[in-house]
Amino acid sequence: MGQLRVGMVGYAFMGAAHSQAWRTVNHAFDLPLSARMSVVCGRDEDKVAAAAAKLGWEGHTTDWRALVERDDIDLVDICTPGDTHREIALAALAAGKHVLCEKPLANSVAEAREMAAAAAEAQANGVRAMCGFNYRRVPAVALMRQLVAAGRIGKIRHVRAVYLQDWIVDPNFPLVWRLRKDVAGSGALGDIGAHIVDLTQFVTGQSITKVSALTETFVRQRPLPTEAAGLSAAGNGSAGFGQVTVDDAALFLARLDGGAVATYEATRFATGRKNGLRVELNGELGSVAFDFERMNELEFYDATLPTTEQGFSRILVTEPEHPYLAAWWPPGHPIGYEHSFTHEMRDLIAAIAAGEDPTPSFADALQVQLVLDAVERSAAASAWVDVEAVLAPV
Amino acid sequence: MGQLRVGMVGYAFMGAAHSQAWRTVNHAFDLPLSARMSVVCGRDEDKVAAAAAKLGWEGHTTDWRALVERDDIDLVDICTPGDTHREIALAALAAGKHVLCEKPLANSVAEAREMAAAAAEAQANGVRAMCGFNYRRVPAVALMRQLVAAGRIGKIRHVRAVYLQDWIVDPNFPLVWRLRKDVAGSGALGDIGAHIVDLTQFVTGQSITKVSALTETFVRQRPLPTEAAGLSAAGNGSAGFGQVTVDDAALFLARLDGGAVATYEATRFATGRKNGLRVELNGELGSVAFDFERMNELEFYDATLPTTEQGFSRILVTEPEHPYLAAWWPPGHPIGYEHSFTHEMRDLIAAIAAGEDPTPSFADALQVQLVLDAVERSAAASAWVDVEAVLAPV
Amino acid sequence: MGQLRVGMVGYAFMGAAHSQAWRTVNHAFDLPLSARMSVVCGRDEDKVAAAAAKLGWEGHTTDWRALVERDDIDLVDICTPGDTHREIALAALAAGKHVLCEKPLANSVAEAREMAAAAAEAQANGVRAMCGFNYRRVPAVALMRQLVAAGRIGKIRHVRAVYLQDWIVDPNFPLVWRLRKDVAGSGALGDIGAHIVDLTQFVTGQSITKVSALTETFVRQRPLPTEAAGLSAAGNGSAGFGQVTVDDAALFLARLDGGAVATYEATRFATGRKNGLRVELNGELGSVAFDFERMNELEFYDATLPTTEQGFSRILVTEPEHPYLAAWWPPGHPIGYEHSFTHEMRDLIAAIAAGEDPTPSFADALQVQLVLDAVERSAAASAWVDVEAVLAPV
Amino acid sequence: MGQLRVGMVGYAFMGAAHSQAWRTVNHAFDLPLSARMSVVCGRDEDKVAAAAAKLGWEGHTTDWRALVERDDIDLVDICTPGDTHREIALAALAAGKHVLCEKPLANSVAEAREMAAAAAEAQANGVRAMCGFNYRRVPAVALMRQLVAAGRIGKIRHVRAVYLQDWIVDPNFPLVWRLRKDVAGSGALGDIGAHIVDLTQFVTGQSITKVSALTETFVRQRPLPTEAAGLSAAGNGSAGFGQVTVDDAALFLARLDGGAVATYEATRFATGRKNGLRVELNGELGSVAFDFERMNELEFYDATLPTTEQGFSRILVTEPEHPYLAAWWPPGHPIGYEHSFTHEMRDLIAAIAAGEDPTPSFADALQVQLVLDAVERSAAASAWVDVEAVLAPV
Structure with a gap:
């Protein structure tokens, strides 16, 4: 091999x-x-x-x-x-x-x-x-995509997406690189907002066309870190203080090109929400809802069932028939965060071997970048702005 | 009129x-x-x-x-x-x-x-x-009965019923009448265990035929009450102390005449569970689950749906098509505990007016009493006992 | 008396x-x-x-x-x-x-x-x-207000409020009065959006100062109704068709005068969400979250507890120590939608008898109206607008 | 190294x-x-x-x-x-x-x-x-043990444990080795019941002393398998049929040596429950509850908090301060089933390197076996039986 x-x-x-x-x-x-x-x-x-x-x-x-x-x-x-x-x-x-x-x-x-x-x-x-x-490679998200693509929720009316974390609520949390614009580009917006932009566009098959945004930096000065690892860090001010140059939170309204309207919110100040990536789509025939803190579950509402039996069903996305799961454990045995990367590598390797382009491509990622850019421009101008088009690469 | x-x-x-x-x-x-x-x-x-x-x-x-x-x-x-x-x-x-x-x-x-x-x-x-x-007149319970009767969960294999309260966990809670055998007959068993016996037999359409039980009185002496109302009471020992003469908790295994096996538990020592009447039935084609603390919801698992879409659905039992609910508020507007009584009175009045017998009849209630009696005999004997038959009234 | x-x-x-x-x-x-x-x-x-x-x-x-x-x-x-x-x-x-x-x-x-x-x-x-x-008179909401007022969640950073219904998702649902601007004033905005505006301002003690909004009418023509009651109606076009002159959905970003940022969404197109009034507040010391479909519960996150024990706790708001509940049933016995009105009448009667002004006053309601007006102006202008001040009554 | x-x-x-x-x-x-x-x-x-x-x-x-x-x-x-x-x-x-x-x-x-x-x-x-x-090495279970050992729930009154699966509900599912007594020893009892016996004894620090049990085999003849892997298998009868020689379900009441009373249930016929290992303990000062299908969460009720704030809190067991988790991802990023084994290997390697005995020892496992044996004897005799003592090894 x-x-x-x-x-x-x-x-x-x-x-x-x-x-x-x-x-x-x-x-x-x-x-x-x-x-x-x-x-x-x-x-x-x-x-x-x-x-x-x-x-x-x-x-x-x-x-x-x-x-x-x-x-x-x-x-x-x-x-x-x-x-x-x-x-x-x-x-x-x-x-x-x-x-x-x-x-x-x-x-x-x-x-x-x-x-x-x-x-x-x-x-x-x-x-x-x-x-x-x-x-995209969380099985429940992949299943959400399958349901939407199969028309199970019909024409999409609403997208509701938040990505909620709380690791910098404490004003004494240090100024790690993720809080510096020169290194990170932006704050909650690029770090976690990017995920919900990509995920909702992927799942709906629609693109965001215009946005009205606000960004906020609640805590503008923080102690410099003396050590840091993952999202943890220490620093008590002995190394001095520095300016936070990115957003703590970014909120925006959006319209998508398939007719849906949307709210987005990315923040690191949602006390108690640790990694609350939550997405809900409402369509004419049903709805789907996902919360990464319960990543092995997908909620699905099928409005075509008999009225008395309709309800949001908690699909435990652990069946071998579900995306990626035939490789893992029997039904009901959860997988974790890291599996999303294992699935990513799987699809990447398969694409390379097949001589095909993996997704999301750099062009797809550019389009997300254009949305993030529109959000920043909108917040700066306090106005609705259009998302620029991805030009054909030269 | x-x-x-x-x-x-x-x-x-x-x-x-x-x-x-x-x-x-x-x-x-x-x-x-x-x-x-x-x-x-x-x-x-x-x-x-x-x-x-x-x-x-x-x-x-x-x-x-x-x-x-x-x-x-x-x-x-x-x-x-x-x-x-x-x-x-x-x-x-x-x-x-x-x-x-x-x-x-x-x-x-x-x-x-x-x-x-x-x-x-x-x-x-x-x-x-x-x-x-x-x-029986909680709409979600009535819906559960409808689903079972319509064969939506198939042949029933398991009944799992608990009724959990916690109002006497504190050993200083007074000796109210519900803790005295001469007045109350029994403790958790008759007060709340009776409800899950009746409810499960009603919903399944099956009768309990034999039981193996244990009962326990965790706190055997309590202060006499100086005042009491509902499930609340006061008493600090100034009025003296008395013996608890009923069960604090009753647990039993059971077999039902339709082939299901069951566990039952009634207790007033389940800290944090305030009125946790919970029933789950597992059948060959599906399952239903109910928790009175969320009395406007019924969980239903339909194993005949496509595998990838199966899940416990949370039916919000507030649609006009659901039992009793056309009389109340629009969908999504919860009703409360007291409505179960209003529905009871509704059915009673309707039966009287129609010249029909309301249910549960005294004979039905006698059958529940026979189950409670079997539980007490089983606990006393530490042995399986048969539930006596309801003899034809003389 | x-x-x-x-x-x-x-x-x-x-x-x-x-x-x-x-x-x-x-x-x-x-x-x-x-x-x-x-x-x-x-x-x-x-x-x-x-x-x-x-x-x-x-x-x-x-x-x-x-x-x-x-x-x-x-x-x-x-x-x-x-x-x-x-x-x-x-x-x-x-x-x-x-x-x-x-x-x-x-x-x-x-x-x-x-x-x-x-x-x-x-x-x-x-x-x-x-x-x-x-x-405001749902006990869980009143408790939310108490917790916030007592400083239990600290300085508020985020408000996240939605009011989701789905009763007009079907494009054939008739043109009831709630869909006519001349009668209803506005659509989802005034009918249900007004509730989350009032509720969040009440609970936070903050006022909305500016908004950026979008409104949408997904279905612009509907059959005229032949009968209607509550939120139900019938009409198959035999009586003709008419124009929907209100919003089906209203979404807006907002800033509050205490420094919080907020998202609001009111819609009647959220399939499967029947009466999903949901509010979450994130503060420096904790968070609270409420969902009317589970109106007897309040979620509370206390970030001052030991790290290993922190979590959103599901408070069953049915204790006699909770607002309004001493009048009702023992703990764990839910109350329903109508009780919010009974509590409203209670407070109104008590205020009248005491010669005091009940709340919310007409001035409070005017302030809500000014927010709704700002939302409509913002949506029309596709721009941020300030909420007008409530002028001192002449 | x-x-x-x-x-x-x-x-x-x-x-x-x-x-x-x-x-x-x-x-x-x-x-x-x-x-x-x-x-x-x-x-x-x-x-x-x-x-x-x-x-x-x-x-x-x-x-x-x-x-x-x-x-x-x-x-x-x-x-x-x-x-x-x-x-x-x-x-x-x-x-x-x-x-x-x-x-x-x-x-x-x-x-x-x-x-x-x-x-x-x-x-x-x-x-x-x-x-x-x-x-035992699921972090939420290890945390449950820590809370109990620290006295946070006080004297334990109730143990409520189920292990619910559904992979053989279909009567045509083949006769895999897990359904043959000569290979598997017992059915649901030894396969999954053993886990809840061990887990509850580990977490409570109490031992089961006596049991009253029933076991049931709902489907007594099944097609022989033509292939099998994990819990999946195929077989349509072409290879013949055979007798199921183990229990499909085992239910028992128990008393523990610290005074708690308990219900246990292990079944492979709980339609819709895929790997529902659920344990709840009620103590004088609080309660803990765990469901493996949501393995990154622990519910904890602290009855020593102010009455108005008490509730079951959903602890997301993903903080670095939680057992085993400093090795993994930031808070809110779930781990999966396989991590329980990684933690097991970690503890085993650490014990070997330290020259210490890892737990659970073979003696601990023998004690579980004695409980399983008591369950089988009880079911066979339809009587309460004592769990034999683990004799000192020769």
């Missing part, structure tokens, strides 16, 4: 999640290519060496430019903050490597456009590029 | 609930007879006078024997503790009054047999008798 | 709910005045006579102008559609009658201003006016 | 779950020993070779006797059906290998006693033995 030799850049929260997926994917699924965890890259020699050992990579390096040039690497997996995506992706694509890039694709529309163009160009040479909107 | 002149004996928790129902029933439903709240009876002149004023009865009396003989009373509604049911019901039936008697029908099988026999005799003269298992 | 003689105008859905409340309030609560259901008024002699009999009013009339002048009426209860509120309320106040007026207060800001001014003037003569935002 | 070289016997459902855990444990946790997936054993050469490749084992064998003797194996992991546990475990322990044995420990008390005695003997030589009751 052929190999897919992976070089991963970045090894923090996303790097750990991707590692678990690369390690697992060929043991869960029968695939024509076998993923090999060849090398991991980070800036600090000691830390990346430790990460390689802990996460199970054969080698490590501090030089991502060298990594993308190596002959023994087939795919570059970009798990770094958004400010570095463009440079790494362009180099990797230029070197003929397949690329998996974490979301949001970039920190600006300009960067995203450049990356989408490069991906389109590389595609002509059989090089594949994919953006890591992993929630 | 004719009247149904009601005399009610007892005016505490049940008396208040019945009063609200008598007051409401003709305003919610179109019925051939109009209930008239003629007279209420209690032992203490001042208290019963106050109750009459508060609850809306035209008159009051302290003499139930006189009440049941009055010409201007058509129906006697018995809301007193169980030790008085037999005497009042027999007198009322003998006087040719219709009788509504709160559950449990009596404090012993012997009493219940005598009452069922008297009801059967009175029936020949067009006198009606009904026992107040009000939960 | 003194009487409060009530004359009610209108006897449909709201009239039935108010009747049940007037009938019940003195039996549930000990109050210094006794409500007397004196007369009900409607346009059709036969129908209003039937309504009086069914709902329990002593008399009936077709002349509301005569009614408000009668010496034997102390309070006028306005349960008609919004286009008649102003005229009736002004006449009643001028006649020195207390007024309870259903929401929304009026169909326009101008009308509402006039009514608020009249109420302020009447107040000087001891005449009381109240607007019927009944959801 | 030292290695722990593992030889696993069996590679079906449990073998796959264990493999995923062995593969993952050292990447998630920092441990003093590194698990090495050395060899897997099965009866069929081709199938075990394929399993080794798929699951990631370095080698494979068809000879378990040779495997347990190999010098390059430190631990034998027994994932076979119950009829082979005794022989393999005894041989492995005799060969000085640590043993991890799937539950139930054996198919009879006699076997379990022999195994517990062998484990005790081996322990003197530093050899460790553990039984795989993996649900």
Whole structure:
């Protein structure tokens, strides 16, 4: 069986999640290519060496430019903050490597456009590029897509999407990189708002065309961090203070091109909501609702059933007939967050082996970026704005 | 329109609930007879006078024997503790009054047999008798019955019933009448266990044939109450202490005559469960589940749907097509506990007007009493025992 | 005990709910005045006579102008559609009658201003006016207000409010009065959006200062109704068709004067959501969440508990220590929709007897009307607009 | 870092779950020993070779006797059906290998006693033995244990435990090995009932002392399987039919040595319940409730909070402060079924490295076996029976 030799850049929260997926994917699924965890890259020699050992990579390096040039690497997996995506992706694509890039694709529309163009160009040479909107691969979300696509809820009238977290409610929580515009691009908007934009467009098959937004930064100054890992961090002000330069929360109304109207909200100030990605769609014939905190469940209302029997049914999305689940455990045995990445790797490997383009493509991710950009422009102007069109790549 | 002149004996928790129902029933439903709240009876002149004023009865009396003989009373509604049911019901039936008697029908099988026999005799003269298992008239329970009767869950394999309360968890809670065998007959068993016995037999259409039970009294001595109302009471020991002579909890396994196996549990020591009457039935084709704390909902699992769409659906039982609900509010507007009594009065009035026997009859209630008796005999003997048959009334 | 003689105008859905409340309030609560259901008024002699009999009013009339002048009426209860509120309320106040007026207060800001001014003037003569935002009197909502007012959730960051119904999803549902701007003033916005505007402002103690809105009418032509009752109606086109002149859905972003940001959505196209009034508040120290379909529950997250024990707790709001509940049943026994009206009447009677102003006042209701007006102006202009201030009544 | 070289016997459902855990444990946790997936054993050469490749084992064998003797194996992991546990475990322990044995420990008390005695003997030589009751390592269950042990729910009054599945409701489902007494020992009782017996005893710290049980086999003849994997199987009768020789369901009442009373139910006929392991404990000061279908949540009722704020709180057990979770993802990101095994391996490796005995020990598992035995004896005799004591190993 052929190999897919992976070089991963970045090894923090996303790097750990991707590692678990690369390690697992060929043991869960029968695939024509076998993923090999060849090398991991980070800036600090000691830390990346430790990460390689802990996460199970054969080698490590501090030089991502060298990594993308190596002959023994087939795919570059970009798990770094958004400010570095463009440079790494362009180099990797230029070197003929397949690329998996974490979301949001970039920190600006300009960067995203450049990356989408490069991906389109590389595609002509059989090089594949994919953006890591992993929630598409949660089985309940994939089932939601199937139900909508099959017409089970009819014409969609309403989209209602929130992504609620609470990890910076405390005003003394430190100024981690996710709160700095130069590194993260935006705050809740790009980090988690991007997910619900992608997810709702994916599930409905509709695109957001215009938005009216507000963004808010509730806490504008925070202590600098003395240490940080995942979404945790410490810092008591001994290292000084800094300005929060991103949004704490982003709320917007939207219209979609299929006629639906929508509300979106992304925030890190929803006390008690830990990872509350919730989406509900109401259609003429039914509704679907999903909450990631109960990721193994999908709620489905079928308005074509007899009136006395209609209700939101809690579908436990753990049957072998459900998307991805034949690979896992018997019905009723939940899977977890990391499985969304394992499924992502599965689909990516299958696409590469088949010589097909994986989704979401860089163009898809550019379109999400255009929505995020519209949200920021709308918030700045306190006005409705149109989402720009994805131009055909040059 | 004719009247149904009601005399009610007892005016505490049940008396208040019945009063609200008598007051409401003709305003919610179109019925051939109009209930008239003629007279209420209690032992203490001042208290019963106050109750009459508060609850809306035209008159009051302290003499139930006189009440049941009055010409201007058509129906006697018995809301007193169980030790008085037999005497009042027999007198009322003998006087040719219709009788509504709160559950449990009596404090012993012997009493219940005598009452069922008297009801059967009175029936020949067009006198009606009904026992107040009000939960049958919760719309979600009535819907459960409809689904089962229509074969929607197929052959029933499992019955799982609990009735969980917690109002005597505190060992300092006083020794109210519900904790005294001479007044209440039994403890959790007769007070709340009776409801789940009746409800499950009603919904399944099956009868319990044998049981293995245990009963437990966790707190055997309590302060005597200085005041009490509903399920609330006060008492700090200043009035002395007394022995708890009933069960705090009763648990039993059962077999039903249609082949189902069952677990039952009634307790007042389930901390945090306030009125947790929960019933689940599993059948070959589906399941239904009910929790009274969410009394406007019924969960229904339809195993005949496509596999990928199966799930427990939360039916909001508030549609006009659902039992009793055309009389009330638009969909999604909950009704409450008291409505179960209003529905009970509705069905009782309709039966009387139609010259039909209301259900549950005294014979039905005797059968429940026989199950309770079997539970007590089983617990005493630490052995399986058969539920005695309801003999044909003499 | 003194009487409060009530004359009610209108006897449909709201009239039935108010009747049940007037009938019940003195039996549930000990109050210094006794409500007397004196007369009900409607346009059709036969129908209003039937309504009086069914709902329990002593008399009936077709002349509301005569009614408000009668010496034997102390309070006028306005349960008609919004286009008649102003005229009736002004006449009643001028006649020195207390007024309870259903929401929304009026169909326009101008009308509402006039009514608020009249109420302020009447107040000087001891005449009381109240607007019927009944959801404030749901015990769980009152508890939410108590928790917020006590600082239990700290500074509020987010308000998230939806009111979801689905009774006009079917494009063949008839053009009832609620879909005609001349009668109803607006659609989902005024009918149900008004409730979440009032409720969130009441619970947070904050006022909405600016909004960005969109409104949508998904189905613009419908068959004329041949009959209608409550939210139900029939009509197959045989009576012709007409234009829907109100919004089917209204969505808006808002800022509140205490610093919170908010999303609001009111729609009658949320398939499967029957009466989904849902509100969540996120504060620095905790969160509260409410869903009217489970009106006996309040979710509360206390971020000051030990980390390992934090979670949204489902408070069953049925304890005697909870607002209004000492009057009702033991813990765990749900109350229903109609109880919110009984509580409203309780507070109104208590205020009248005490010579105090009940809340929400007409001025409070005017402020809600100003928010609704801002929403409509924003939607029309596709722009953020400020909510006008409630000017001091002349 | 030292290695722990593992030889696993069996590679079906449990073998796959264990493999995923062995593969993952050292990447998630920092441990003093590194698990090495050395060899897997099965009866069929081709199938075990394929399993080794798929699951990631370095080698494979068809000879378990040779495997347990190999010098390059430190631990034998027994994932076979119950009829082979005794022989393999005894041989492995005799060969000085640590043993991890799937539950139930054996198919009879006699076997379990022999195994517990062998484990005790081996322990003197530093050899460790553990039984795989993996649900103890679900973080929410571990948290439940912590809360109970810390006295947060006080003296326990009630245990309510069910394990509900539905995979054999269809009478045409084939006669897989789990339905044959000679291989599986018992049916629902040993397969899933064993889990709730162990879990409730672990969490309460109490032991079951006596039981009254009933068992039922609803479908007594089934088609022989033509293929089977996990809990799935096919078979249409073409291979003939056979007798079901185990229980489809087992229900029992129990008393625990700390004074609690309990109900237990294990069934494979609970339509719609896929893996419904549910446990609730009610104590004097609070309650805890767990449902494996929502394995990332624990419900906790704290009766020491102010009355108006009491409620079952849904603790999302995903905080780094919760058991095992610092190794995984940020709060609100669920983990899955397989993580219970990864945690099991973590604790086992840590115990071996520390020279300590892992739990549950073979003696603990023997005690569970004695409860299962009591259940079977009780059901056979239709009588209460005492659970035999675990005798001190010779």
